[in-house]
Amino acid sequence: MDVARNFHRKEAILKIIDTMAMYKMNKLHLHLTDDEGWRLEIPSHPYLTKVGSKRCFDVNERSCIFSQLGSGPTTQSSGSGYYSVNEYKEILRYANDRHVEVIPEVDMPGHSHAAIKSQMAWYLDHNATWSNASDYLLSESDDPSKYLSAQLYTDNAINVCFNSIYSLIEDIVTDIYNLHKDIQPLKVFHIGGDEVPNGAWVDSTACQQLISQANLNLTEKKEMRVREYLMEHFIQKVSTIVGKKGLTLAAWEDGLIGPKDPYNISSIATSEVYANAWQNVWEWGAGNRAYKLANAGYKVIMSHATHLYFDHPQEPDPNERGYYWATRFTGNVFIPNIKHSKNF
Numbered sequence: 001m002d003v004a005r006n007f008h009r010k011e012a013i014l015k016i017i018d019t020m021a022m023y024k025m026n027k028l029h030l031h032l033t034d035d036e037g038w039r040l041e042i043p044s045h046p047y048l049t050k051v052g053s054k055r056c057f058d059v060n061e062r063s064c065i066f067s068q069l070g071s072g073p074t075t076q077s078s079g080s081g082y083y084s085v086n087e088y089k090e091i092l093r094y095a096n097d098r099h100v101e102v103i104p105e106v107d108m109p110g111h112s113h114a115a116i117k118s119q120m121a122w123y124l125d126h127n128a129t130w131s132n133a134s135d136y137l138l139s140e141s142d143d144p145s146k147y148l149s150a151q152l153y154t155d156n157a158i159n160v161c162f163n164s165i166y167s168l169i170e171d172i173v174t175d176i177y178n179l180h181k182d183i184q185p186l187k188v189f190h191i192g193g194d195e196v197p198n199g200a201w202v203d204s205t206a207c208q209q210l211i212s213q214a215n216l217n218l219t220e221k222k223e224m225r226v227r228e229y230l231m232e233h234f235i236q237k238v239s240t241i242v243g244k245k246g247l248t249l250a251a252w253e254d255g256l257i258g259p260k261d262p263y264n265i266s267s268i269a270t271s272e273v274y275a276n277a278w279q280n281v282w283e284w285g286a287g288n289r290a291y292k293l294a295n296a297g298y299k300v301i302m303s304h305a306t307h308l309y310f311d312h313p314q315e316p317d318p319n320e321r322g323y324y325w326a327t328r329f330t331g332n333v334f335i336p337n338i339k340h341s342k343n344f
Contacts, residue, residue: 001013001016001028001029001030001031002031002034003030003031003032003039004031004032004033004034004035004036004037004038004039004107004114005034005036005037005069006069006071006078006079007037007039007053007078007079007080007081007082008078009081010083010087010090010091013030013091014091014094016028017091017094017095017098017100018098020098020100021098021099021100025100026099026100026101027100027101027103028095028100028101028102028103029103029105029190030102030103030104030105031105031107031192032083032104032105032106033052033105033106033107033108033111033112033114033115033192034107034111034114035111035112035113035114035149035151035153035156036055036065036068036069036079036113036114037052037053037055037065037079037080037082037114038052038053038082038114038115038118039053039081039082039083040082040083040088040104040176041082041083041084041085041088042171042172042175042176043085043175044171044172044174044175045118045119045122045136045168045171045172047118047119047121047122047125048114048115048118048119049082049118050118050121051063051064051065051114051117051118051121051122052065052114052115052117052118053080053081053082054075054079054080055067055068055071055075055077055079055080056073056074056075056080057073057074061117061120061121062121062124063121064080065113065114065117067079085179088179089179089183092179092180092183092184093183093184095184096183096184101184101187101188102180102184103187103188103190103250104176104186104189104190105190105191105192105250106172106176106189106190106191106192107191107192107193107194108158108169108191108192108193108238109157109158109159109160109193109196109200109231109234110149110156110157110158110192110193110194110195110196110197110200111149111151111156111192111194111195112138112156112157112158113153113155113156115138115158116138116139116155116156116158119136119137119138119168120137120138120139122136123136123137134164135164135167136164136168137162137164138158138159138162138165138168139155139157139158139159140159140162140204140205140206142205143159143201143203143204143205143206144203144204145199145200145201145202145203145204146199146203147197147198147199147200147223148197148199149195149197150195150197151195156197157196157197157200157201159201159204159206159207160201160207160230160231160233160234160237161201161204161206161207161209161210161230162206166237166238166241169238169241170241173189173241173242173245173247174245176189177189177245177247186245186247187247187248188247188248188249188250188274189242189245189247189248189249189250190250190251190274191235191238191242191249191250191251191255192251192252192255193231193235193251193252193254193255193256194251194252194253194254194255194278195252195254196227196231196254196255197227198223198224198227199223199227200227201226201227201230202222202223202226202227207226207230210229210230210233211226211229211230214229216229221259224259228258228259231255232258232263232267235249235251235255235256235263235268236267236268236269239268239269239270239273240269242269242270243269243270243271247270248270248271248272248273248274249268249269249270249272249273249274250273250274250275250276250301251273251274251275251276252275252276252278252303253275253276253277253278253279253286253289253290253293254279254286256273256275256293256298257289257292257293261292261296262275262292262293262296262298264296265296265297265298272299273297273298273299274298274299274300274301275293275298275299275300275301276301276303277289277290277293277300277301277302277303277304278303278304278305279305280304280305280306281305281306281325281326281328290302305325305326306326306327306328307328309323309326311323312324312326312327313327314327315327315329316328316329
């Protein structure tokens with residue numbers, strides 16, 4: 001459930017959990033962070049919600065994330081909001097009582113615009129008094145790398161070559177682990193990993209040493225080769241953090257697979273790895289990823305965009321509401337004896 005793009009309050013989550021229990025569905029994957037918002041209080045890093053949980057008209061993004069997705073110029077809309085520690089614990093208790101496991105997702109290193117801007121705001125507020133304030137940054141201020149994400153961001157990739165980011169990630173994992181500990185012990189930590197754009201990190205000063213050590217053939221497809229090498233580096237580092245807590249790592253498929261094949265699962269520090277396979281749009285040429293990941297030892301969760309995304313219409317028809325980027329013709333036959341609403 002995506003609560004990052006548009007926030008859904010605690011009461012809505014509890015209602016979803018009740019519905020899940022009625023249908024005997026027992027896994028609630030909460031997509032808590034994305035470019036457009038950070039939705040869970042992290043006690044060790046308060047600016048993630050102080051800034052990242054709000055959308056408003058602030059072109060410098062010092063007090064909030066810039067308005068988008070129809071959220072308007074103020075914070076009084078579904079573009080703003082987050083779960084406090086107490087609210088999240090209430091969600092966990094409610095879910096646990098109904099035998100529903102909550103799986104939190106913190107999407108990184110892509111889809112991290114809200115986190116990057118939040119930590120930049122923290123840095124600007126504390127740089128004068130903290131000698132190591134730059135250790136809390138998630139991006140390189142003078143990185144000349146140019147890229148454009150799927151959602152048209154030019155600044156949404158955490159710089160995976162900063163050693164300091166892994167301390168911050170460990171803080172986040174630890175805080176979420178502790179939130180779960182006495183209510184519903186955390187089993188799976190989902191790191192997102194999807195849609196890191198080609199071009200991210202390719203000219204980063206911080207990444208040049210890592211890139212040179214890799215002996216990559218950069219005469220062709222340089223942007224793709226750099227991204228895939230550094231993504232695997234990131235997955236290995238984060239899996240070590242997650243593994244130290246005895247947790248299972250989970251990610252979207254494109255965070256676990258290179259241009260042709262999945263990353264060697266033996267290099268990932270957790271005993272099992274879950275992969276959400278979503279890119280099954282045949283024309284994209286990635287329809288066989290679920291098969292490849294399963295055969296490489298990953299635990300595959302079928303999350304296919306064509307038929308399982310509830311924000312898509314049933315058919316690619318202009319009279320149906322929803323996003324169309326993955327919808328496919330299913331051959332539904334109109335049955336004249338059934339009354340159809342024109343306002344669906």
